[in-house]
Amino acid sequence: MTSTPAIAVTHAGGQLAPTTIERRELRPDDVQIDIAYAGICHSDIHQAKDEWGGSVFPMVPGHEIAGTVAAVGPDVTKYRVGDRVGVGCMVNSCGECDYCREGYEQFCVKGNIQTYNGVDYDGAHTYGGYSQQIVVKEGFVCGIPEGIELDVAAPLLCAGITTFSPLQHWGAGPGKKVAVVGLGGLGHMGVKIAAAMGAEVTVLSQSLKKQEDGLRLGAKHYYATEDSSTFDTLRGQFDIVLNTVSAKLPIDAYLSTLRVGGAMVNVGAPSEPLEYSAFSLIGGNKVLTGSMIGGIAETQRMLDFCAEHHVGSEIETISADQVNEAYQRVEDSDVRYRFVIDTSTL
Numbered sequence: 001m002t003s004t005p006a007i008a009v010t011h012a013g014g015q016l017a018p019t020t021i022e023r024r025e026l027r028p029d030d031v032q033i034d035i036a037y038a039g040i041c042h043s044d045i046h047q048a049k050d051e052w053g054g055s056v057f058p059m060v061p062g063h064e065i066a067g068t069v070a071a072v073g074p075d076v077t078k079y080r081v082g083d084r085v086g087v088g089c090m091v092n093s094c095g096e097c098d099y100c101r102e103g104y105e106q107f108c109v110k111g112n113i114q115t116y117n118g119v120d121y122d123g124a125h126t127y128g129g130y131s132q133q134i135v136v137k138e139g140f141v142c143g144i145p146e147g148i149e150l151d152v153a154a155p156l157l158c159a160g161i162t163t164f165s166p167l168q169h170w171g172a173g174p175g176k177k178v179a180v181v182g183l184g185g186l187g188h189m190g191v192k193i194a195a196a197m198g199a200e201v202t203v204l205s206q207s208l209k210k211q212e213d214g215l216r217l218g219a220k221h222y223y224a225t226e227d228s229s230t231f232d233t234l235r236g237q238f239d240i241v242l243n244t245v246s247a248k249l250p251i252d253a254y255l256s257t258l259r260v261g262g263a264m265v266n267v268g269a270p271s272e273p274l275e276y277s278a279f280s281l282i283g284g285n286k287v288l289t290g291s292m293i294g295g296i297a298e299t300q301r302m303l304d305f306c307a308e309h310h311v312g313s314e315i316e317t318i319s320a321d322q323v324n325e326a327y328q329r330v331e332d333s334d335v336r337y338r339f340v341i342d343t344s345t346l
Ligand code: NAP
Pocket: 040, 041, 042, 043, 044, 046, 158, 159, 162, 181, 182, 183, 184, 185, 186, 187, 204, 205, 206, 207, 210, 244, 245, 246, 247, 248, 249, 266, 267, 268, 269, 270, 291, 292, 293, 330, 331, 333, 334, 335, 337
């Protein structure tokens, strides 16, 4: 076991505070990573406050991890010491079920093992990226291509893949109109990635406060949903509505903005149930669906896509002592557009 500095929360809704955790000895197929940066995802906040239920404490959050390989086990073939790598939301899965074999490890029938707030198959609790080191099975490590710095790459490991996967699945590309709801961590990546895919992108934000940014990030249009005329203006417009909002939204209003056959994809994960009228779907053969991160091979494809299209996250780098304040700013929709912890400050 090796000790590594980290920040942890000890009870639901508590403050994050410095601590030390143990990482396991390298197994033959393990990669030991010196973490350089860890992004703060709103899922970290949901779980640190136990908003989804079932949280296990103490918790070291963090599933947007970027760093360099410090050591490898004897059976590791893909990575060498010094390689730039990332780890996202999962660190293990059974590897044998249909979903794992098809590259959908997130849907493993035995249950994928979350990077933190999870219990691995050997009974060990998992601790995430708000720390200086992590040990992860090779198959759950992705390579960060040259051309993306580690700080702006970290958020791609969750915010990037969570938006890339449904955008690709539902056909974002030239000739397609995509609305991104909520311009936060996921939303700003959704805008950048959909624009890089060639789609015509519209931001639907609560207010016009971030309009300049939205357009700079690649959106063609920007509307404030607090303006009640917005939904009349946008009726029947979009092929895809990507909902990244962490709170309950009036789903029917957003479904009204879809074209016939269009799809609204929820990636936002509010604790409250969403409600909609069956007629909002029936009148236009519309699809209301969800999407959960992406598989490991797909995450690597996303990283390669982002490198090729010069897409990184817009970040505000913070030190360990600013994390509690950053959590509050994320909850206040005041993140521009992802906080990334410089783990050398732990
Ligand atoms: P975030 O940075 O806080 O962004 C969410 C954005 O939603 C805010 O910036 C805000 O944008 C908008 N918003 C917030 N409260 C709102 C409200 N009451 N009404 C309308 N809009 C509101 O959060 P994130 O890190 O992007 O994560 C977003 C959600 O996705 C979270 O629930 C997270 O748990 C979930 N998530 C899901 C997956 C998955 O696999 N499906 C993966 C990662 C995260 P505007 O100010 O522009 O309106």
